[in-house]
Amino acid sequence: MLKRHLLTPGPTPVPPEALLAMAKPIIHHRTPQFKKVLKEAVESLRYMFQTKNDIFIFTSSGTGAMESSVSNLLSAGDKAIVIRGGKFGERFAEICESYGVIPINIDVEWGKAVDPSQIEKILNKNKNVKAVYATLCETSTAVINDIKAIGEIVSKTGAVLVVDAISGLGSVEFKTDEWKVDIAVGGSQKGLMIPPGLAFIAVSNKAMKMVECSTLPKYYFCYKAAKKSADKDDTPWTPAVTLIIGLVEALKMVKEETLEGAILRQKRMAEATRAAAKALGFKLLAPEAPSDAVTAIKLPEDVDGVKLVKTMRDIYGVGIAGGQAQLKGKIIRIASMGFMTQWDTIIAISCLEIVLKQMGYDFEFGSGIKAAEEVFSR
């Protein structure tokens, strides 16, 4: 009998309060009843994004909202700096190319954070760069980038800063307004604790002005249409009603815990995961700039990461993630994101210990847990 525990970096576990709210009979979206829900969702999202900017809710995955930040702000032939330090940074470059925007890629070694001064240098040389695309928490490598420093640099120029905050929102510190982020992108299925299907953006005035000049084609993700509807507590197209209802419930929980409290809880889980990994004799993929939303652990050559993840999931019911692209089989990723507590971390580490032992890896049982418990006891 399996009892499933999910520690993947999205989707994350959904709190029962949100599940129950989503199980209620569906309501129509063009009603005062739903307007109230939508208004509350937007207000809660402003708290999560730490912003006073406009918030648009898209019924799409995060990728749709990422695409919107290209199609609404830029025109074909425009130049944009793209930080590529993992799979999700690469995605921004792919979107730019799909729209005829010219990406100036900053390729960062997987596992490292971008050096903000590199962005400054390129901006100084290329006065016509329209946008900088950065990732808060690069889920594929578990790296956290210094968005505050990047915002300081970009805000002094005419370019806008677009941040994929999908994996970090609600899990790590992220201050849209204070850090001068023009477009912040979020998703439902990570720190916001709801199933996949919703994406959110917070748009600054600077970004909204740039929308006026954009000539790229857009319709479903059109910011002007979104803004016009949002001003009336509405959406241009049929929204995923139940997901938004669930979101309101999930974010009520964050407000009760406080965002600071939620971030601290997730930080302690990540610290415990890192401590356990080290105690088990492993190295981190991102030792210098580790994200507190997900931890990437390097595996020794003789440990098959694909088999490890599969065994933990299929035999023991504990879902963690493996590596993507060139990291496939070489790392495991354990999330500390959303509706998780220290016991989720303990389960993941204990399951890791059980399966590693089966696979012949040499270590002492309980040593990972010991390190984790020491962190949780601080």
Place this chain on the structure above:
Amino acid sequence: MLKRHLLTPGPTPVPPEALLAMAKPIIHHRTPQFKKVLKEAVESLRYMFQTKNDIFIFTSSGTGAMESSVSNLLSAGDKAIVIRGGKFGERFAEICESYGVIPINIDVEWGKAVDPSQIEKILNKNKNVKAVYATLCETSTAVINDIKAIGEIVSKTGAVLVVDAISGLGSVEFKTDEWKVDIAVGGSQKGLMIPPGLAFIAVSNKAMKMVECSTLPKYYFCYKAAKKSADKDDTPWTPAVTLIIGLVEALKMVKEETLEGAILRQKRMAEATRAAAKALGFKLLAPEAPSDAVTAIKLPEDVDGVKLVKTMRDIYGVGIAGGQAQLKGKIIRIASMGFMTQWDTIIAISCLEIVLKQMGYDFEFGSGIKAAEEVFSR
């Protein structure tokens, strides 16, 4: 933010499959639709009880079904042997007294199992004993009694054997027919994985014959009424429809795992709990006859058991049980019962380690988990 984990010896966690089934729109109980459900429930219960006997489902707690085994079988002035080795053994004696039945109590030290030869001696001396009341797993002390041996003894006499199997059913080996148990009592909220509200009995022919001679008053729990209805896949009174629907789903899961598999899973959890307790320097309350459904751990005098249980539950979201009556504050009880897996055990042990350290108890972090992981790895 709390995420609750329940490791109490009833109620136990309810599987999502059962929760979802119970959340479906209610149906009426006098319909072919419900008859089908009831029939399936009874067939599944026969599997759980390992019996071909009649099964009656009562909408009550287990205590109601325990009472029914007195009021339906006996008459005022009858003598019955009652094994009192804990709070639930005592309950049988209280019920007997309430009905004017004379209990011949076998008082067993809390933490010990009854010696079956004691029952044999009393039966030999008192030829007019009508019934023997025994407990399979005495939840208050975590002791397992040797029902097989008791059945061997009682079956040779005119007395019936009534077993409170509420805490053990579905969690430990229990064979109603093979062990010659005349009345076996079960409850919904333990190994059967459903919320409280249902009780079950399996009644032998020997017991049904005794019903004919009983002059004690009964109505709601009347076996004759129950039998008459059961023969038509019905119940005499309105049953807890949703709980029975949930039961069917929960028992589908047991059938899929097989009863043997479920018992083995719970046994391993109990073994791991016992190993962890010893590794942490504790003694068991029932070292000689430990039940695999729940483990009672003795605490040193300087560890306040009430505070320990309260802290684990209210601060860490991990529900275990303390001691009852004279054991209050002196033991903790950790269940390995129902919809639980090894990760529930790991959570309980890790939480115990965290809180014990806070309370100043001296031990090495991870030592309990190490012992548990060794058991799970065997």
